[in-house]
Amino acid sequence: MANILITGCSSGIGLETAKLLKEKGYKVYATARKKEDVLMLQELDFIAYKLDVTNHIEIAELLEKIIKLDKTLDAVFNNAGYGQPGAVEDLSTETLKEQFETNFFGLHEVTIQAMRIFREQGYGKIIQHSSVLGIISLKFRGAYNASKYAIEGISDTLRQEVINDNIYISTINTGPVTSKFRENALKKFNEHINIKDSYFRTIYEKELKTRLESKEDTTPFNLPASSVAKVVLKIMKSKKPKPRYYVTIATYILGFAKRVLSTNLLDKLLNKI
Template sequence: MVTAKTVLITGCSSGIGYATAQVLKQRGHRVFATARKPDDVARLAAEGFTALRLDLADSASIRSAVAELLALTDGRLDAVFNNAAFGQPGAVEDLGREVLRQQFETNVFGTQELTNLLIPVMRRQGYGRIIYNSSVLGLVAMTYRGAYNASKFALEGLADTLRLELHGTGIHIALIEPGPIRSDFRKNAFALYQANIDPSQSYHHGTYQALAARLQKQGPAAPFTLPAEAVAAKVVHALEAKRPKIRYYVTFPTYLFGFLKRILPAAWLDVLLRKAA
């Protein structure tokens, strides 16, 4: 029998966050589903979730959401699933300082600011689960995804360090590392590409034509794409297992590149990554 837990999930408007919120709610957990846009918050509330507005790029929004959450839970929280993130496409040399800052504000800085506010709550109660949604691109890098690669590498470093620092507290850290998942990720990435990349002024102009076509492609754009529920299943284990894993691979590409990174010289792996991209 599953013991019901109180769980905060970021980025629940669609995709992985939404699917995970549904799965955990069905399993009897009390889910606090967050989204950045008020319309999405209202929709989640209408579907029966306790919905909170949370914008990870805004410290005031983070503090307000945490205060509201703790007021509703009498100051307790069993777990947080740090899912909210986005991907800024573009060659590294075309990424301005402000574009990189925006990528890190949400994917890294806001995520960790939220987590740091929740750690004292978990420390007081002697129990907690902090689950980060990383990526296969937190294990290996691929071309034209430099901002996103870097944000996920940073997130992995923070999670690994936090796991060491919180040893013995009863707080467990887990990383989920998906490959291609069906979601709005590419649609949102294309909007960011249009807003922040000027292909006409770039050395990579020719490659950007193919990149834009891939981002606009309907349906799965990569082999071995899985539904968002595949990630939700790993979150369930990270939340409910007595001894959660440190890392959860999702999709064949993550297993493949995680293995190849361990056994191949870096130059050989680079060849495969260039072809895969």
């Protein structure tokens, strides 16, 4: 029975992926940052552990437990992450660092620690959860855009460095998917952005906050979180998974636009979103 470590399983994509893989017979190590979420996962009969991806000691200890239990590790799904809204000029360097600590540096730390295991056993799969915003950029999402572009760069490089090995790096570019992403983004927006003194105060109050606070998701081409879970399942079942997987029609459309449009035309298109 193949096993997989999944980060960020408290809700949404991580939780749905853990459920689907467990249902299909995979041994899932489901993790979450908060103790209450770990208890929730345990109540759902998961093998669940607390894992803060910004803590390299927690990562090392968990991987050691997995190897002691199973002797091997077949795959890692680097899913943990969040979005920090706000115009670039309103992002403090500390806020940007915080975004990168989870979305990029945490992902990287899990990756390199897993790679040591994969090198020793001679195989493994690393699934990196990027975004359509790792391909194109949207306004007021600068921190998140940058963190996902960083994932693209490090994953593209790593993929070349394992090209002759039995280790596969797959990047998932997810478009609009139903999850608690907006709810968590709103918390970070209120926590880190000085709305009152911003040049964009009116836009923040009339548009951005309204969208983040809305209980209805009217985003075009939106899909349920299970759509990503199905892609992870496909990767797990594949002997030679593809290097990249698009999820949602929006990703295909915007990915195509990035390839064929001039930068000026693309900027005008994206600015309307």
